[in-house]
Amino acid sequence: MKQVGLYEAKSKLSALVSALIESGDPISLTKHGQVVAELRPPSSSSPHRGSLTSPDFFIDPDFDSASPPRNSQR
Numbered sequence: 001m002k003q004v005g006l007y008e009a010k011s012k013l014s015a016l017v018s019a020l021i022e023s024g025d026p027i028s029l030t031k032h033g034q035v036v037a038e039l040r041p042p043s044s045s046s047p048h049r050g051s052l053t054s055p056d057f058f059i060d061p062d063f064d065s066a067s068p069p070r071n072s073q074r
Contacts, residue, residue, distance in 0.1 A: 003028045003035070 002025065009016060009029050016027055020039055029037040 001026055001028050003030050005029075006031050006036070 002019075004012075004016060004027055006029055009027075016039060020027055020041060024041055026041075027039040028035045029039065
């Protein structure tokens with residue numbers, strides 16, 4: 001995996017994105033030698049309509065009420 005310092009990444013972001021598109025290999029961004037982030041191509045999978053229809057999914061009937069939650073501990 002290619003590693004690039006943040007300063008270089010800032011000044012060459014467009015070239016890094018082009019390289020990412022061409023190779024598909026992630027690029028690690030480093031600060032003082034430590035990896036702090038990665039550039040990756042977007043994942044091909046995305047949520048689809050109806051993905052929250054599992055039997056375990058639950059929304060409290062008053063989730064959008066103006067009053068604070070009943071079990072709120074302040």
